[in-house]
Amino acid sequence: xxxxxxxxxxxxSRSTVSYALSGKRPVSEGTRRRIQAVIDELxxxxxxxxxxxxxxxxxxxxxxxxxxxxxxxxxxxxxxxSVVDAAARADLDILLSxxxxxxxxxxxxxxxxxxxxxxxxxxxxxxxxxVTRLRQTGLPFVGIGHTSRxxxxxxxxxxxxxxxxxxxxxxxxLGHRHIALVNRSAELVAAGYGPSHRAQLGFTEAVxxxxxxxxxxxxxxxxxxxxxxxxxxxxxxxxxxxxxTVNEAAIPGMYRALTxxxxxxxxxxxxxxxxxxxxxxxxHPPLTAADILADExxxxxxxxxxxxxxxxxxxxxxxxxxxPISLRETTGPARPRPGRP
Amino acid sequence: xxxxxxxxxxxxSRSTVSYALSGKRPVSEGTRRRIQAVIDELxxxxxxxxxxxxxxxxxxxxxxxxxxxxxxxxxxxxxxxSVVDAAARADLDILLSxxxxxxxxxxxxxxxxxxxxxxxxxxxxxxxxxVTRLRQTGLPFVGIGHTSRxxxxxxxxxxxxxxxxxxxxxxxxLGHRHIALVNRSAELVAAGYGPSHRAQLGFTEAVxxxxxxxxxxxxxxxxxxxxxxxxxxxxxxxxxxxxxTVNEAAIPGMYRALTxxxxxxxxxxxxxxxxxxxxxxxxHPPLTAADILADExxxxxxxxxxxxxxxxxxxxxxxxxxxPISLRETTGPARPRPGRP
DNA sequence: TTGTATGCGTTATCAG
DNA sequence: CTGATAACGCATACAA
Numbered sequence: 065x066x067x068x069x070x071x072x073x074x075x076x077s078r079s080t081v082s083y084a085l086s087g088k089r090p091v092s093e094g095t096r097r098r099i100q101a102v103i104d105e106l107x108x109x110x111x112x113x114x115x116x117x118x119x120x121x122x123x124x125x126x127x128x129x130x131x132x133x134x135x136x137x138x139x140x141x142x143x144x145x146s147v148v149d150a151a152a153r154a155d156l157d158i159l160l161s162x163x164x165x166x167x168x169x170x171x172x173x174x175x176x177x178x179x180x181x182x183x184x185x186x187x188x189x190x191x192x193x194x195v196t197r198l199r200q201t202g203l204p205f206v207g208i209g210h211t212s213r214x215x216x217x218x219x220x221x222x223x224x225x226x227x228x229x230x231x232x233x234x235x236x237x238l239g240h241r242h243i244a245l246v247n248r249s250a251e252l253v254a255a256g257y258g259p260s261h262r263a264q265l266g267f268t269e270a271v272x273x274x275x276x277x278x279x280x281x282x283x284x285x286x287x288x289x290x291x292x293x294x295x296x297x298x299x300x301x302x303x304x305x306x307x308x309t310v311n312e313a314a315i316p317g318m319y320r321a322l323t324x325x326x327x328x329x330x331x332x333x334x335x336x337x338x339x340x341x342x343x344x345x346x347x348h349p350p351l352t353a354a355d356i357l358a359d360e361x362x363x364x365x366x367x368x369x370x371x372x373x374x375x376x377x378x379x380x381x382x383x384x385x386x387x388p389i390s391l392r393e394t395t396g397p398a399r400p401r402p403g404r405p
Numbered sequence: 406x407x408x409x410x411x412x413x414x415x416x417x418s419r420s421t422v423s424y425a426l427s428g429k430r431p432v433s434e435g436t437r438r439r440i441q442a443v444i445d446e447l448x449x450x451x452x453x454x455x456x457x458x459x460x461x462x463x464x465x466x467x468x469x470x471x472x473x474x475x476x477x478x479x480x481x482x483x484x485x486x487s488v489v490d491a492a493a494r495a496d497l498d499i500l501l502s503x504x505x506x507x508x509x510x511x512x513x514x515x516x517x518x519x520x521x522x523x524x525x526x527x528x529x530x531x532x533x534x535x536v537t538r539l540r541q542t543g544l545p546f547v548g549i550g551h552t553s554r555x556x557x558x559x560x561x562x563x564x565x566x567x568x569x570x571x572x573x574x575x576x577x578x579l580g581h582r583h584i585a586l587v588n589r590s591a592e593l594v595a596a597g598y599g600p601s602h603r604a605q606l607g608f609t610e611a612v613x614x615x616x617x618x619x620x621x622x623x624x625x626x627x628x629x630x631x632x633x634x635x636x637x638x639x640x641x642x643x644x645x646x647x648x649x650t651v652n653e654a655a656i657p658g659m660y661r662a663l664t665x666x667x668x669x670x671x672x673x674x675x676x677x678x679x680x681x682x683x684x685x686x687x688x689h690p691p692l693t694a695a696d697i698l699a700d701e702x703x704x705x706x707x708x709x710x711x712x713x714x715x716x717x718x719x720x721x722x723x724x725x726x727x728x729p730i731s732l733r734e735t736t737g738p739a740r741p742r743p744g745r746p
Numbered sequence: 747t748t749g750t751a752t753g754c755g756t757t758a759t760c761a762g
Numbered sequence: 763c764t765g766a767t768a769a770c771g772c773a774t775a776c777a778a
Contacts, residue, residue, distance in 0.1 A: 066754090066755050066756085067755065067756065067757095068755075076764075076765085077764065077765045077766070078755090078756085078757095078765090078766090079757080079758080079759095079764075079765065079766080079767090080763090080764060080765075082756070082757060082758085083757090083758095083764090086757080088757090088758085089758095089763085089764090090763065091763075091764085092763060092764090095763085095764085107517075107541070107542075109517035109518040110518060110755080110756070111458070111518060111519050111754085111755050111756070112454075112514075112518040112519060112520045113453075113454045113455075113457035113458040113463065113519060113754085113755080113756095114454075114458050114754070114755035114756040114757090114770090115755080115756055115757080116454035116756095116770095117452070117454040117455050117458055117754090117755080117756075117770045117771065117772090118755080118756045118757050118758085118769080118770050119756080119757070119770085120770075122454065124500070127501075131490075132485075132486040132487070132489040132490040132493070135486075135683070136482075136486075141477075141482070144473075145473040145476075145477075146473070148473040148501060148503050149472075149473040149503065152473070152502075152503055152504075152510075152511045155510065155514075157500055157501075157502075157511070157514060157515070157520070158500065158501040159465070159498055159499065159500055159501075160468075160489060160498075160499040160500075160501050161498075162489050162490065162493055163493075169493075169496065170493045170498070173453075173496075173498060174498070176448075176450035177450040177451060177452060177453040178452050178453060178454060179453045179498070200448070201448075286687065287687045287689075288687075316687065316689065320689055342476070346627065346628045346629075346657065348628075348657065348661055407770090407771050407772080408771065408772065408773095409771080409772095417748075417749085418748070418749045418750075419749090419750095419771090419772080419773095420748080420749065420750080420751095420773080420774075421747090421748060421749075423772070423773055423774080424748090424773090424774090427773080429773085429774085430747090430748090430774090431747070432747075432748085433747060433748090436747085436748085451771080451772070452770085452771050452772070454770085454771080454772095455754090455770070455771035455772040455773090456771080456772060456773080457754095457772095458753095458754050458755065458756090458770090458771080458772075459753080459754055459771080459772050459773050459774085460754085460772085460773075461754075519755095
C-alpha cells in the first residue's frame with residue numbers, strides 16, 4: 065500500500081494525495097474528502113523509510129541506556145521513563161540502545177546511518193568515549209550526566225556534590241561527628257563515574273568544613289552488598305553514628321545490618337542520602353534524602369534535544385539541579401553507640 | 406556522505422562500493438582495500454532509511470510496553486531487559502512504544518508505516534484491542550502474555566494458574582487451612598488482565614481441591630497498598646495463617662503489616678507467591694516463590710519473532726512456562742494465630 | 747572483475 | 763487547484 069495506489073483509486077495524482085495529507089498546498093474540499101475516504105478504507109500510512117529518506121530526518125531519537133544485563137537503579141529507571149514519556153508527548157519515537165563500553169554495535173548503529181535525529185545519553189563517565197564519538201559524528205545529543213569537560217556538550221545533571229555536602233551538614237547539625245559515605249561500586253568509581261566522584265568531593269569538602277571524621281567506602285548496587293558493607297563499617301568504626309549514601313539499591317541491606325546490630329534508626333543511628341523519591345518513600349523507615357526529580361530532568365533533556373535538533377548551532381546549555389532534602393524518618397540527634405568503649 | 410561520494414573518491418562505481426560492503430559479488434582485493442580506506446577515512450555508514458526503503462525491512466523491532474507513567478514491576482522490567490538484550494545480540498534495534506489504551510499515537514506509529522519488521526507486545530489483556538489491530542495490519546508479532554483466544558497468535562507466557570495452584574498446595578501441605586490470595590490492582594483485574602485472572606483460577610481450583618477456606622483480595626502495586634491490604638485481611642480473618650500473592654510490589658508492605666501485628670514469618674504466618682527471582686531473593690526475609698525467569702522468556706519471544714519475520718506463514722507457537730517453587734524463608738508449618746479466639 | 751540503469755515511496759519543484 | 767517529474771541513498775538485475 066503506497067501513495068500511488070491511493071492516488072489511482074482517488075483518481076488524482078500522487079502529489080495531490082501528498083498535499084492533501086500534509087496541507088502544504090490547498091486542495092479542494094471535494095478531492096480532499098475523496099482521498100481521505102480511500103485512505104481510511106485501505107488504512108494507508110506513509111512509509112516511514114521513504115519519508116525519512118526524502119526529508120532527511122526520522123522523527124526518532126536514540127536513548128542510550130546502560131547495558132540491559134546490569135540491573136538499572138530506580139533513579140535510572142526514572143530517567144528512562146520520563147524520557148520515553150516526554151518523547152511520546154512530542155510525537156517522537158525512541159530507538160533504544162543498551163550500550164556501555166566502547167565499540168558497541170548497537171551504539172554505532174544508532175549514532176551512524178542517520179537512524180535518529182538526536183541522542184540522549186545516560187550514565188556518562190568523566191571520560192566517556194561515547195561523548196567523543198557523538199561529537200565526531202555531529203549528531204545532536206544531550207547528556208543526562210556530564211564529562212570532565214562540561215562545556216563541550218549540552219546536559220542536564222544532578223548536583224551530587226552539593227547534595228552530598230548538604231547531607232553531611234544536615235547530619236553535623238544533628239550532632240554527628242563521625243560519618244560514613246557509602247558510595248556506588250568500586251568499578252564504577254574506578255571507571256570515572258561522575259556522580260560517584262562528585263559525591264566524594266562534596267562529602268570530603270563538607271566533612272573538612274565541619275571538622276568531622278569521615279570515612280568513604282564503595283559498595284556494589286544491591287542489598288547484600290549494602291548489608292556486609294555496613295557490618296564492616298560498624299565493626300571498624302565504633303564511633304560511627306551516621307551514614308550518607310548515593311547507593312539507593314544498597315539501602316535495604318544497610319537497614320538490615322543496622323537492625324541486626326541492634327541499632328534503631330533514627331534513635332541510635334542516622335541514615336540519609338540521595339535517592340529517587342519513590343524509592344525513599346517506600347523504604348521502611350522512609351529515608352530522609354534529597355529526592356531526585358527524574359521526571360523533570362528527563363523531560364528537560366528531551367526538550368533541550370528537540371531544540372538542538374531544530375538548530376544544531378545553538379550554544380550548549382546545562383541544567384544542574386540540587387533538590388532540597390526531604391525530611392522523613394531516618395535522621396535524628398547523634399547518640400553514642402551502645403557498647404562503645 | 407553517501408555511497409556515491411565513496412565511489413567517486415575511490416574511482417569506482419557505486420555498485421562496486423555496495424558490493425564491496427555486502428560481499429554479494431566478488432571484488433578484487435585491491436579495489437576492496439581502496440574503497441575501505443576511503444570509507445574509514447570519511448567514516449561512511451550506509452543510510453538506514455535508504456536501505457530500509459530498498460530492502461523492504463528495517464532490522465528493527467517494536468517493543469510495546471505499559472505506559473511509562475505507570476511504574477513497571479520487577480517482572481516487567483525483567484522482560485524489557487531480556488528483550489532488549491536478545492535483540493541486541495541479534496543485531497536488531499528496538500523501537501519503544503509506551504502505550505496502554507486504545508488509539509495510542511505511539512502505538513499506531515510503530516505498527517503502521519513500516520517502521521518495524523515485527524512487534525513484541527507486553528501486558529496483554531484477555532480482550533486486547535492492540536492484538537486485534539496488530540492482526541489487522543498483518544505485521545508479525547509475539548505476545549508476552551496472551552488473550553482469551555490463545556490460538557490466534559504466537560506468544561510466550563507464565564502459567565500463573567498452575568503456579569498459584571502450586572503455591573496453595575504447598576501451603577496446604579504445611580497444614581494451612583485458611584489462605585488469602587493477594588492479587589494485583591482491582592483496575593487491572595477489571596480490565597481483564599490475564600495473569601490476574603489465571604492466578605484467581607488456580608487459587609480457586611486448588612482451594613476447592615484441598616477443601617480450604619480461601620479469600621481473594623485485590624491490591625494496588627505498591628508497598629503502602631500491600632500494608633493496608635494485609636492489615637484489613639488480618640482484622641477480618643482471625644483464622645488466616647498464610648498469603649499467596651502475585652503482587653510483588655506490594656510484598657514489602659505486607660511484611661510490614663505482619664511485623665506490626667507481631668506476627669513472625671514464617672513462624673506465625675506464611676507468605677508465598679510468584680515473583681522475579683531477583684526480587685524474591687532481595688526481600689527480607691527472602692520469599693519462597695515461583696521464580697519467573699524473565700530472561701529466558703524475553704529471549705524466547707525475540708527468537709519466535711525473528712522466525713515469524715522470516716516466514717510469516719508459520720503456524721502459531723506458544724510457550725507456557727511454570728517454574729518450580731524455590732524454597733526460601735517465608736513458609737513454614739501452620740500455627741494458630743496468637744490471640745485467636 | 748566492473749559499470750549502468752532501475753526502482754523502492756515520498757516530498758517538493760516546476761509547469762500548467 | 764492539479765499533474766508530471768526529479769531527487770533522497772541504496773541494492774541489484776542486467777550488461778560488458
